[in-house]
Amino acid sequence: MGITKDLDVLKQLFSNLSEADKRAFLRSFTLNENIRRIATPKEISHCLHCRSTHFVKNGKENNNQRYLCRTCNKSFVEQTGTILYKTHKSSDTWEKYIECMLGKSSIRKCAKECNINIATAFAWRHKILDALQKMMDTVELDGIVQADETYTAISYKGNHKHFKLPRPPHKRGTKAQKRGISQEKVCVTCGINLNGLSIAKISNLGRPQLSDLQKVLQGRITSESIFVTDSLRPYQKLSLDMNLKHIRIDSGKRTKGVFNIQTVNNYHSRLKDMIIGIFKGVATKYLNNYLVYHNFVNFSKDTIENKCLILIEFIRNTLYSCKSIDISKRPCIPI
Template sequence: MKTTHEIDILKQLFENLSERDKHQFLSQITSSQSAIQKVIQPREVKACPHCQSVHFVKNGKRNGRQNFLCRDCNKAFVEQTGTILFGMKKDIAVLEKYVHCMIEKYSLRKCAEICDINLATAFAWRHKILDALQKMMEQVELDGVVQADETFTTISYKRHHKNFNLPRPPHKRGTVATKRGLSKQQVCVPVGVNLNGLSIAKIANLGRPNVTDLQKVLGGKIAQNSVFVTDSLRSYQKLSFDMGLNHILIPRNKYKNGVFNIQTVNNYHKRLKDLIFGTFKGVATKYLNNYLVYHNFVNFAKDTKKNKEVVLFDFIRNTFCQSRTFEISKRPALPI
């Protein structure tokens, strides 16, 4: 009865407020409630991660997590099985905070400090998330006006300290190649972009690329009837012919051909170098493909930071990606 009486008093006080004060009061209440706790809903399990069967049942709980049992392959699994979250000891809210740090392009030390995790854990989480993000980039198809060009960076053996023999004398990162021009000391990264913020990039080879090298990255990734704009490299002419594209060639020592140019892909190259050498102070070549998808999603894609956080967090929770911590550092020095 006392509670009901107090509610009636509050209602009367509310009715005596002006319309402006009512709106202000309600907005403060709403913001206060949302700030109390943000609940992350469990992921909906739609299929067995082992055999993709939809015939599975609940099989009790362990440590507060729902277990499932597949009726077809007879294997047990949980919500996180098959994703990068499997085996994670931290609460999923910590991972959500870490995704925010990645969108903000914070350093590993700053990410570790904000999320209260070990530096090695921060490193492993970054590459697990980027491994999953590779799956998203595999689904990208460029259409419309597509610009393509390659960029180069010297081979980096950063963080190769144990049980690894450098094929050359060590030097400070950022040092230019000892050979002039394009040589096997430089990693070639073909890049394709369109005007809608979609992009494709991947390590193809060392030195100058040929048609086969370009095909590895751009083959099957450009929709037919697209306008393919490139520089005068002959390999692009053969590639565009094989893919049935409308090819616009920018002549040597020119920056445009009519209304067409390759300024968007050149801007992509600049922002990529700023990310790798400015923000992250250089990255090892064996991790470069991951930083390419990092750049594609965080830097180049057209969307707000908040939306990117939501998309990335939801994607890594629902994407099957077997990425194990102990395997990350064992990747080959040259991922070609």
């Protein structure tokens, strides 16, 4: 066995420790390397319009350094091209908002605390989560990786004004009409490792096929990993394709040797608690955004203060923009 495999087994043994022993062991490991790696301070090295390196400082705009490009003659500020650009709010307001949001405040409460209106608070939430989605797209799982799907009824929450429901609405929290895993259920495919890294996305409706699992997990698990799943058949082919050592837990069983899928099951139940308990249900069209929120806020191992800093830095450094007016025009079922 190579060094990495030994380490993986150690991690699995660790997951079997008592909570007190885990805490004692973890005290020296609080950083989430993969997420921290991308949080670097913003350095302007090229024009944000044409990428020319020939630019000069050119006064200030709302207290932000402005630059003028000598090649394309356009001016820019640090925020150009990011979601922070031209929002007519200070970066302090954004930082405060991110703190409120990572503290799981409702949109109404975030709006009040930051002195912005509710529509703005709603748009900011999804712009920030879109950016977070980009950050989470770079996550690769290593070590012992558990994968499993979870299912939720399609929710058209917030859409009723714009279109007619294809079926009568469910009362919140009631079960979908058809029993079992029907095409009325949204399948969320998830992969997690034991270090607090996670990947989750809506993959399909009903039971997933190989191609559905591939959309979410292909290329996202490093080759030395041990892949632990239940007996659902497509995981077998997926692990072969990805050249992973596969531990398949037989149907009706909870473990195989020292391996289990308890961490991913835990991840699912905490996800449901958050969506129902805190957000009172979320529209399926925004579910992917709440999945990355769950990954980052609930599952990744770091303090909430560090997560705020990491997210603020990431947003400052990520070229991504989205018009507030387009947020609600997203497809009802994003697959």
